[in-house]
Amino acid sequence: MIKKKTGIIRVAKYIRVSTDRQAKAGDSLREQDETLTDYINKNERMILSNTYIDDGISGQKLDRDDFSRLIKDVKADNIDLIIFTKLDRWFRSLRHYLNTQAVLEAHNVSWTAVSQAFFDTTTAHGRAFVAQSMTWAELEAQNDSERILSVFENKVKNGEVISGTAPLGYDIVNKHLVPNADAEKVIKIYEHYHANVNVRELQRYGRSELGIVRGHTQFKRIIKNTKYKGEFRDNKDYCPALVSKEMWEECNRLLSRNQKANKTHDYVFAGLIRCGDCGRMMAAATVTRYQNGKKMEPKMGADGNMNYYKYPTYRCQARTNGNECISTKQYYGSTIERRVLECIKDEIRDYMTKYNASIAPAVNYDAKRKAIEKKIGKLKELYVNDLITLDEYKADKSQYEESLAAIPNESPQVRDLSHLQKVLDMDIDKVYSHMDTLKKNQFWRSFIDVIVLDNNHNMEIKLL
Known part of the structure; x- marks a missing residue:
C-alpha cells in the first residue's frame, strides 16, 4: 500500500480496449500506457499507485475485472487521481458513470482524461459537461451495437457464420458451415443419447468410443445446438443438417425431462411420476425398512447379494418442501412397477384404438379430397382432347369444386x-426381468410421457 505524502498525488492508470479494431486504430493498450506514463512523468507531484488494465471488455459493462479492483482500492483510500486517455475508455454508459462518480466523490478521488484535458470533475460546470458528453458516448455505443446486430442478422439470413469457430462436425468454408469428417460423430452422439437418455453415459461413450473428451455440460450443448438440424435463429435453412428435425426435437424433449443422476441410487421411474393433486413432479428417495422400531439386519439374498432392506419410493415434492399439497402418500417403486406392468398393454391398446378412431374421419376427408381432385384432372383431359365442350367442362368443374369446398380442410398429421x-x-x-434399473428407466421413458398418482392411489398413464 502506498501512503499519501503531503503534496503528493497518488495516481492510478486505467487502460481499456474492447476490440482488435480499436487497437489497430491507434488505441492499443501499449499506446495508452505510454501516454499515461508520460503524463505522470511530466508532473513532479504525481507518483504511480497502480495500473489497471481491462482487455477486450466493452465500456458499457460495469463488471470489469481490473475496474472492480480499481474501485476497491478507491474505497480503501489508496488513490487520489485516476487517469485514462479518453472519456470513452472510462465509461460509455451514463448510468454507470454517475453511480461510479458518487463513489469517487465520497473518497475525494478525481479523474482526468489526459488526451481530452477539457474534461474536468473538480467544478460543477465541468461535471455537467462530462455528464452531457457521457450521454453522447452512450448513444454512440448503442448505435454501434445496433449496427453490429444488423450485420449479424444479414449474415444469418444468408447462411454465413458470425464467428470464427465452427461446431463439432463442421468446417467454415467461404463463410458457410460445411460438414466435415466429424459429422458422423455428431450423428452417433444423438443416436446414443436417444437410445440411453443419460448425459453421463453419453459423456462416457463420447470419451471411450468417439475420442471426444468434454464435460457433460458440453454434450448437453451439442444436443441443444439448433445448427445440427440445419437451423439458426430465424433461418430454417441455415446450414446442412447432420440429424433430422425429428431426431433433434425428440432428443431435446428427452433432455428437458432428464433428471440429475443420484450419486447413490438409480430409480426406475425417475422423472416420470407426477402428483395428481398438485401437478408437480414427485421426488425419488430410498428408505430403509424398520421392524419393531429398529433397522432390519441385512441378510444374504438368493442372488448371493446382501439385502439391506432399502426401497425406492416417490413422494410429492410440494408436500415434502412445505405442505403445499394435500398428498401425504409415499409410493413404493415396486408397487408402481407391478401396477404398470399389469396394465400397460391394455393402456396401449385403448390408446391406439381411441387415436385411430379420432383420426378416421379426417383421413376419410383427405381420401375424398384426393378423389375429387383426380376427377377434375380427368375432366380437364376430356376437354383438352375435345371429348367435351367448354360449357360442359365449366359446369362439371364447378360442381366438383363445390364438393371440394364442402370438405373440411383439416388434414391430420398421422402419428407413427x-x-x-x-x-x-x-x-x-421376459425382457423386463433381464433389465437393470437404468435400462428399465430408459424402457419406460421410450413410450410413457408421465404417470400420474393421486392421494387416493389412482393411477393414470399418459403415453407419448
Whole structure:
C-alpha cells in the first residue's frame, strides 16, 4: 500500500480496449500506457499507485475485472487521481458513470482524461459537461451495437457464420458451415443419447468410443445446438443438417425431462411420476425398512447379494418442501412397477384404438379430397382432347369444386405409433426381468410421457 505524502498525488492508470479494431486504430493498450506514463512523468507531484488494465471488455459493462479492483482500492483510500486517455475508455454508459462518480466523490478521488484535458470533475460546470458528453458516448455505443446486430442478422439470413469457430462436425468454408469428417460423430452422439437418455453415459461413450473428451455440460450443448438440424435463429435453412428435425426435437424433449443422476441410487421411474393433486413432479428417495422400531439386519439374498432392506419410493415434492399439497402418500417403486406392468398393454391398446378412431374421419376427408381432385384432372383431359365442350367442362368443374369446398380442410398429421406396437408385440415380462434399473428407466421413458398418482392411489398413464 502506498501512503499519501503531503503534496503528493497518488495516481492510478486505467487502460481499456474492447476490440482488435480499436487497437489497430491507434488505441492499443501499449499506446495508452505510454501516454499515461508520460503524463505522470511530466508532473513532479504525481507518483504511480497502480495500473489497471481491462482487455477486450466493452465500456458499457460495469463488471470489469481490473475496474472492480480499481474501485476497491478507491474505497480503501489508496488513490487520489485516476487517469485514462479518453472519456470513452472510462465509461460509455451514463448510468454507470454517475453511480461510479458518487463513489469517487465520497473518497475525494478525481479523474482526468489526459488526451481530452477539457474534461474536468473538480467544478460543477465541468461535471455537467462530462455528464452531457457521457450521454453522447452512450448513444454512440448503442448505435454501434445496433449496427453490429444488423450485420449479424444479414449474415444469418444468408447462411454465413458470425464467428470464427465452427461446431463439432463442421468446417467454415467461404463463410458457410460445411460438414466435415466429424459429422458422423455428431450423428452417433444423438443416436446414443436417444437410445440411453443419460448425459453421463453419453459423456462416457463420447470419451471411450468417439475420442471426444468434454464435460457433460458440453454434450448437453451439442444436443441443444439448433445448427445440427440445419437451423439458426430465424433461418430454417441455415446450414446442412447432420440429424433430422425429428431426431433433434425428440432428443431435446428427452433432455428437458432428464433428471440429475443420484450419486447413490438409480430409480426406475425417475422423472416420470407426477402428483395428481398438485401437478408437480414427485421426488425419488430410498428408505430403509424398520421392524419393531429398529433397522432390519441385512441378510444374504438368493442372488448371493446382501439385502439391506432399502426401497425406492416417490413422494410429492410440494408436500415434502412445505405442505403445499394435500398428498401425504409415499409410493413404493415396486408397487408402481407391478401396477404398470399389469396394465400397460391394455393402456396401449385403448390408446391406439381411441387415436385411430379420432383420426378416421379426417383421413376419410383427405381420401375424398384426393378423389375429387383426380376427377377434375380427368375432366380437364376430356376437354383438352375435345371429348367435351367448354360449357360442359365449366359446369362439371364447378360442381366438383363445390364438393371440394364442402370438405373440411383439416388434414391430420398421422402419428407413427410403431414404437407402441413394438411394446405390444414383445414379451414384456421376459425382457423386463433381464433389465437393470437404468435400462428399465430408459424402457419406460421410450413410450410413457408421465404417470400420474393421486392421494387416493389412482393411477393414470399418459403415453407419448
